[in-house]
Amino acid sequence: MIRNNTTQLAPNFQFSQSSLQDYVECKRRFQLRYIERVAWPAVQAQPILEHEARLANGQAFHRLVQQQLLGIPETRLTPVDDDLRRWWQAYLETRPADIEGRRYIEIALAATIADQRLVAQYDLVVITPQSAQIFDWKTSTHPEKPETTRRLFERMQTRVYRYLLVRAGADLNDGQSIAPEQVTMTYWFAETPEEPVHFAYNADQFAADERVLTSLITEIQMQELNSPWELTTQERTCAFCPYRSLCERGVEAGETQAGDEVEIELSTPGILDLDLDQIAEIPF
Amino acid sequence: MEFSTVQQGLIQAPLDRKIFVSGPAGAGKTTAGVGRLQWLLANRVPAQSILVLTPQRTLAFPYDTARHMPQLRPGGTVNLATIGALARRMADLFWPLAAEEAGFTHPDTRPIFLTLETAQYFMARIVGPLVEEQGYFESIAIDRNRLYSQIIDNLNKAAVVGFAITDIAPRLKSAWVGEKAQLRIYDEAQDCAIRFRHYCLEHNLLDFSLQLEIFVKHLWTEPLCRNYLLEQYPNLIVDNLEEDTPVAHEILQDWLPHTTSALLIYDEGGGHRSFLGADPVSAATLASLCDERLHFSASFVVTEPINALAKALEKAISPQKATEGQGREKAAVTQGSSLRSALHYDLHRFHPEMLDWAADTIAELVHHKGVPPAEIAVLSPFLSDALRFAMSNRLEQRDIAVRSQRPSRALREEPAAQALLTLAALAHPEWGSCPSRHDVATTLTCVIEALDLVRAQLLTDILYRTKGSCPRLEPFAGLKTEVQQRITYLLGGRYEALRLWLEHYNEAPSTELDHCLSRLFGEILSQPGYRFHQDYHAARVAANLIESVQKFRWIAGALPGEKPPAQEYVELVRDGVMAAQYIRDWEADQADAVLLAPAFTFLMSNRPVEVQFWLNVGSAGWWERLYQPLTHPHVLSRHWQAGRLWLDSDEVAARQETLDRLTQGLLRRCRHALYLGLSELGEDGYEQQGALLMAIQRVLRENHGT
Structure with missing residues (x-):
């Protein structure tokens, strides 16, 4: 039972891998971003232009792959940026998802856990009679194994994506449930296309993920509503958090290294843009 | 939730049924639409195969809430869109297939x-x-x-x-x-x-x-894009069909035969967005493509007195309509006493007196009659800054929470945005753009915690220089000791840190204004000792401004003009060419507070309330069209006969129609009482004799003594 002075999430709130990752890394960041919805436009990482370019290129690459998977002839897909061209070439040469099966591109799945909706937006899911494969495109530079593999395995994305495909994937499989053992998740790196990282799944991991996710979401709902939540003890990460001035944990944004992963918020569960609203609001 | 029999029939209709449902606002159509969505999901229709289309984002809120309910089974997610959003998304995704044919040079x-x-x-x-x-x-x-x-x-x-x-x-x-x-x-x-x-x-x-x-000419006809949409979304729910445009209706006309199921919801008496091309007539033709047509007539919202008031007002505004429905007329007259129980007003000479009366009445309702603040909407044809401030202030003084909803705001009207743009000019003296002393003093007050305007003016008078069109803030140390003491060393230190930041920035300025503002915000203005540190509203304004600058840079920067995009942006905003508008976060405004909004905005949020206050009832704004010498919503509509002249009689009829539709739309979203804010002199100090006031007077005359 949730107490009255604990967190009440908005009726249309849904948890995602990125919001849970935020909570795991810093409870206060989660509170500011998702509960209080505080817009805080400080610089996230430096050099700003490079950071911005990497985000933009990452988005452009995801779009290119999506277009190719939808059947637009490759000859008509023409990346203009150098990085993008290189990544695209790597993708075409390795064709990481070139397998027979039903493809679900940019599909979102959701399930209720601890009385809250949890959603995941997949780059690609391929269903075959034997398997259910998740593909996630990464445009970060030069992942260094084994650290990358360990970090990826620990990320909420790996946990949430595999878990939700089992919990909510039946609709993608003619109503037949998907067993954990059928699921694999592949992180494909545009910079090192020959070294994708694969994670299998099993019933024990599924049960463990359910325990962890339930516990996390319950914990979030039990947090005190009107007081600041706990700040991260890993203060060095505050340099990459835009709320650092609000929490009085630094002034300037941290410098990203070439190999750092840049998380791209591509998850747009709806396609609800504001274009028509804007038209409605011309103050003639 | 309990549903009526007719709602239940719609909700539980076979999963392959295409249904057209019409009825007045408040008859439970959207509630049934949400129920239908839940029914489809509960009966194993894949969520990702359902598309909910609404003409405006706000109208999709009930569906947005429903698609995130914890009771839903695991599966995909329902998509919500407007036709405009769909067009943009498809143009983005299938661009390589349409660009050449559409005539783009690159x-x-x-x-x-x-x-x-x-x-x-x-x-x-x-x-x-x-x-x-x-x-x-x-x-x-x-x-x-x-x-x-x-x-x-x-x-x-x-x-x-x-x-x-x-x-x-x-x-x-x-x-x-x-x-x-x-x-x-x-x-x-x-x-x-x-x-x-x-x-x-x-x-x-x-x-x-x-x-x-x-989208319409090149992608909807392109098999890859068309099949993508038809296969992706075999189940459609379209709400407020009457507020969408003829081209949207044509797309639906083509789409419907390919759907497995469809629910089209049509609000009679709607068409409020006709000035944006909404076409209830073309919307109604889609009924013929559906298997079943339902009509919801009974209102779940309107009580009898409000209903009587709506009828009387309709008669007063559009006598010909009332003549058409003479059968109802007699009943309306006999409901005069009932009508008056729902209608409350008080006449005042001056506008502020009327606002005081409205605020007092709201306080009475909330504090003594148990009406929840969220069940009160205060509406006027327009919501000026002055009216918003005056009303909000009065309500807050009476301990009543208030929220104002305007669909968009010009950022340059926000003090926080003005302060940021002034500081941007100071950070870029090479622009040769010197803010006025007043702007600099106001900016210092706005950003430095505890600095009042008197001391800010003192700082500005002595330390702000504009030598050779080059603005510059001089060091605090340059002040005489007694002036420093008057300012205080604490505030002087804050001023100095800001000044030094601007100076250091100028030694190696960023080429991007949004980066400059973002750094200024994070490194100074949101740090302890500065006002943005705890001011979430100012931070939101800053975020919106920075986003606006960034978008401008991405777009305008791709096609260089005579000046750097940063300088151009600031000048365009200053000159009013660009309003730097931003969409307010409507969802953030769900608090239990009295709503203050323009009447049209309230209609498009489609949420009934117990009590409405109509302010500025005498204003001509309730029925006059805005002055638009370059365009014409009626002549450019599909129904205007080519070659026909737009006469004064057309103008009067159009205004009458608009006022009738607006007032009926508002009353259909009002449960119990309407309070009229009447003042002889309007907000601008001039006497008011608008059409709504005349109509109200007719209603009162005709129902006097019954």
Whole structure:
């Protein structure tokens, strides 16, 4: 039972891998971003232009792959940026998802856990009679194994994506449930296309993920509503958090290294843009 | 939730049924629509196969809440969209298949999607020289931004109604009955629209009209895109069909035969967005494509007194309509006493007195009669800053939470945005743009915690220099000791840190204004000792401004002009060419508070309340069309007969229709009581005798003594 002075999430709130990752890394960041919805436009990482370019290129690459998977002839897909061209070439040469099966591109799945909706937006899911494969495109530079593999395995994305495909994937499989053992998740790196990282799944991991996710979401709902939540003890990460001035944990944004992963918020569960609203609001 | 029998019938209809449901607002259609969505999901219709279309984002909120309910089974997610959003998404995704055919000069490079703001900016680039050098539009006195926005509106009308942009002037001219000089204006407006379109095609720019045209003409007919949509979304729910445009209806007409199930919801008496191309007539034709037509007639919202008031007001505004429905008339008259139990008013001489009365009455309702604040809506035809402030202030003084909803705000009206733009000018002395002393003092007060305007003015008077059009803040240490003490060393230190930041920044300035503002915000203004540190509203304004600058840079920066985009942005905002508008976060406004909103905005949030207050009842704004010399919503609609003249009688009829539709729409969203804010003198100090006031007077006269 949730107490009255604990967190009440908005009726249309849904948890995602990125919001849970935020909570795991810093409870206060989660509170500011998702509960209080505080817009805080400080610089996230430096050099700003490079950071911005990497985000933009990452988005452009995801779009290119999506277009190719939808059947637009490759000859008509023409990346203009150098990085993008290189990544695209790597993708075409390795064709990481070139397998027979039903493809679900940019599909979102959701399930209720601890009385809250949890959603995941997949780059690609391929269903075959034997398997259910998740593909996630990464445009970060030069992942260094084994650290990358360990970090990826620990990320909420790996946990949430595999878990939700089992919990909510039946609709993608003619109503037949998907067993954990059928699921694999592949992180494909545009910079090192020959070294994708694969994670299998099993019933024990599924049960463990359910325990962890339930516990996390319950914990979030039990947090005190009107007081600041706990700040991260890993203060060095505050340099990459835009709320650092609000929490009085630094002034300037941290410098990203070439190999750092840049998380791209591509998850747009709806396609609800504001274009028509804007038209409605011309103050003639 | 419990449903009526008729709602239940709709909700539990077979999963392959296509249903058209109509009825007045408040009859439970959207509630049934949400119920139908839940029914489909509960019966194993894959969520990702369902698309909910609404003409405006706010109208989708009930579905947005429903698609996230914890009771839903695991599966995909329901998509929500507007036709405009769908068009943009498809244009983005299938661009390589449409660009060449649509006539773009560089089909191999990515499209640039324009916001309203950036469309206005490029329109300014094209139209500005024509106005200045060739005397375009010299016979009309109108702000530049309104000039540009009306040309954009003509392009949008062509797209949503479905006619060629070369038909803009012929249509407008053929209906014009006034002075011949106006005909030239229409030709010039069309010329500007065509030039703008060519410019867009040449530079891969997609404004709203072009996005929609590409979708309708090139992508909806392209098998890959069409099949993608038809296969992805075999189940459609379309709400407020009557508020959408003829082109949207044509898409649906083509889509419906391919769907497995469909629910089309049509609000009788709607069409409030007709000035944006909404077409209830074409919406109604879609009924013939459905298996079943239902009519919901009983209102779940309106009580009998409000119903009687609505009928009486309709009769007063549109007597001919009332004559058509004479059967009802007698009943309405006998309901006079019932009507008066719902209608409350008090006449005042001055506008502030009326506001005091409204605030006192609301306080009485909330504090003594148990009406929840969220069940009260205070509405007026427009919501000026002055009215918003005056009413909010009065309610807060009476310990009543208030929220104001305006669909968009000009950022330059926000003190936090003004302060940031002033600091941007100080950080870039090379622009040669010197803020006024008043602006600098106000900015210092706005950003430095505990600094009052008197001390800010003192600082500005002594330390702000504008030598050779080069603005500069001098060091705090340069002040005499007694002045330093008067300012205080604490505040002086804060001033000095800000000044040093600007100075250091200027030694190696960023080429990007949004980066400058973002750093300034994070490194100084949101640090302890500065006002943005705890001010979430100011931070939101800053975030919106920075986003606006960033979008402008991405778009305008791709096509360099005479000045750096940063400088150009600041000057355009300052000159009012760009309003730097932002969409308010409506969802953030769900608190238990009295709503203060323009009447149209309230209608488009589609949420009934117990009590409504109509302010400025005498204002002409309730029925007058805005002055739009370059465009015409009725003449450019699909139903205007070619060659017919727009006469005064048409204008009166259109106004009457608008007022009738608006008031009926409001009353259908009011449960118990309507309070009228009447003052002899309006907000501007002039006597008010608007059409709504006259109609109300007729209602009161006719129901006196019954």
